[in-house]
Each structure stands twice: as C-alpha cells, then as structure tokens.
Amino acid sequence: MKKLDMLTPIGIAIGLTLVAFAVISTSGTSGFASFVDFASFIIVIGGVTAALLINFTLKDIKRFFHVMKESFTEEPHDIPKLIDRLVNLSDKARREGLLSLEENLRMEDEAFLRKGIMMAIDGVEQEELVEIMNSEIDVLEERHRKGRLIVEKAGEYAPSWGMIGTLIGLVLMLKNLNDPSLLGPNMAIALLTTLYGSLLANLVFLPMASKLELKTEEEIFYRQIVIEGVAGVQSGQNPNTLREKLSVFLKDTSSKKKPKKAGEAGEE
Secondary structure, three states, X not given: OOEEOOHHHHHHHHHHHXXXXXXXXXXXXXXXXXXXXXXXXXXXXXXXXXXXXXXXXHHXXXXXXXXXXXXXXXXXXXXXXXXXXXXXXXXXXXXXXXXXXXXXXXXXXXXHHHHHHHHHXXXXXXXXXXXXXXXXXXXXXXXXXXXXXXXXXXXXXXXXXXXXXXXXXXXXXXXXXXXXXXXXXXXXXXXXHHHHHHHXXXXXXXXHHHHHHHHHHHHHHHHHHHHHHHHHHXXXXXXXXXXXXXXXXXXXXXXXXXXXXXXXXXHO
C-alpha cells in the first residue's frame, strides 16, 4: 500500500526556505520582489517543455506527471515479513503439497508473489519459472528507466535554458549601454533565468530522478527475494534452509549492496 513520502516535500520546502532566507537576510522583504520575474520563469519552463516535446513521444510526456507523483509516494517493503510468509508457504507445501497453496492465493494481495506461486502450482519447470519472473523484473526496470529518463532530461535542460534566458537578457542589456542606470537592473533580471533553471534542476528534477532510481532498486531487490522464495517452495526446500538462504538478502539490505539476480544469493 502506497503512502505519502514526506521527505520529498520537506526537502523541497527546506531548499526554498534557505533561498528565501538568503534573499531576505541580505535585502529584506522589500527586496524579495527583485527575485521574481515572470518572463524569466516562462523562458525556463517553456524551454524545458519544448525540449522534452522534441526529445520524447506524446505517450512519454503524458507519463511525466505520473512519474513525478511517484517521487512523493513510498511503498514500504517489509523483507523480514516476506521471508516469514515464504517460509510458511514452504512448510505447508512440504506437509500438504503444492496444491494446498491455492487457498493462500485467495488471501495474497501481492500480484508478483501470487503469480509465482500459481506457476509453481501449475507445474511450470523451475528454470522456466525463474526465467519468466526475472523477465518481468527486466520489463519493470526498463519501464521505470524510461519514466525516470524524462525527469533526468528535464534536470539537464533546465540549467541550459536558464543560461539561454540569461544570454537573451545580456543582449538586451548591451543594447541599452547609453543609459547606465538600466545596466544593474537589467543584469539582475538576466541572471534570474539561470537562478530559476538551477533551482529547478538541483532542487526538483535531479533529486526526484535519483529517488525514483532508488525506489526501482528497492522494488527489484524485493522481487528477487520473492523469486528465490518461490523457487525454494516449488523445489520442496526445507523451511529452515530456505530461511537461512533468504536471510542473505537481509545482509544485503544492511550493507546497501546492489540487488542480485535470482540464484546468486546462495553463492557466497
């Protein structure tokens, strides 16, 4: 069950607060308006949007806001609890046979685990079962990569368009060199686009892309445990042996190792 990930909005709020504090502490509340320029903001947002439209398909663009929303949610994975469930399934399968697990499927709300147990009950060969489930992980990883890529590209384009806006402002400033009183204000406005682009990239897009990548790794890691567990259940592995085998994943969790392909956990 997904829930709100408070760290993302808190992080953005802290970043904006620090910027606002820096502005107010040096120029006071009256100077805050100097950092607001609608034209500069439109150049950055419009430029990033235009670049994304060129870079991606309409289908990808439609996924953008859904992908961004994912960085504000989290789906906790209780690995010890999963291991207990898999060990219990193994114990029941050894005592009553794989067909007895059908009643457990009615109460199983995780589609990936349910699919694995169903294939085991249906008599799918273990090698084929593991291959199918690993293929599903590969598809999930690629789907997440494509969704994350559009956020990463937005993070790359935002500073570039900030610089483009600054160059536009500098050109306009140089055209008014005859009036020295306009140089300072025009320079300040020109630099605002760089500020906006950098803020969007380093406070929103790039951190969100990194969080999405971490979520993908956690999801893959969790599913690898499911595959190892289902394979153990199907082969009639001793529940205690299966628990020891799956406990390797708890060690990987504590040491933050990269997720392994199913079948590698027991090689250490």
